[in-house]
Amino acid sequence: DEETLLFYDNCDDALVGVGARCSCPPVAIYSYEKLVDVFIAGGMDREESVEWIDFNVLGGWIGPQTPMVIMDTPRS
Numbered sequence: 734d735e736e737t738l739l740f741y742d743n744c745d746d747a748l749v750g751v752g753a754r755c756s757c758p759p760v761a762i763y764s765y766e767k768l769v770d771v772f773i774a775g776g777m778d779r780e781e782s783v784e785w786i787d788f789n790v791l792g793g794w795i796g797p798q799t800p801m802v803i804m805d806t807p808r809s
Contacts, residue, residue: 739798741790747771752801761800763790768802 738751738761747767753759768790772782791802 737798739795739800741768741800743775744768744771746774749803758798760798763800763802764805765802766805 738759740748740761741763744763747763747770748761749764749767750762751759752762765786768786769779769782772785773779777785786802793799
């Protein structure tokens with residue numbers, strides 16, 4: 734169903750809202766820094782967490798309902 738939101742497993746603490754755009758299905762929106770915190774709480778250090786998110790979360794496309802990640806602070 735195109736209106737079904739997709740969520741990342743065990744990342745509820747990083748969920749900040751739902752986004753909508755014209756002619757697109759709504760998507761869950763996560764905070765990058767809060768995702769880092771979630772993975773650190775799960776046992777990764779910051780570097781591992783950032784690497785995991787950059788490759789597996791930002792690099793993963795699961796269709797039009799793929800969640801969006803907002804950057805809380807500028808990244809270099």
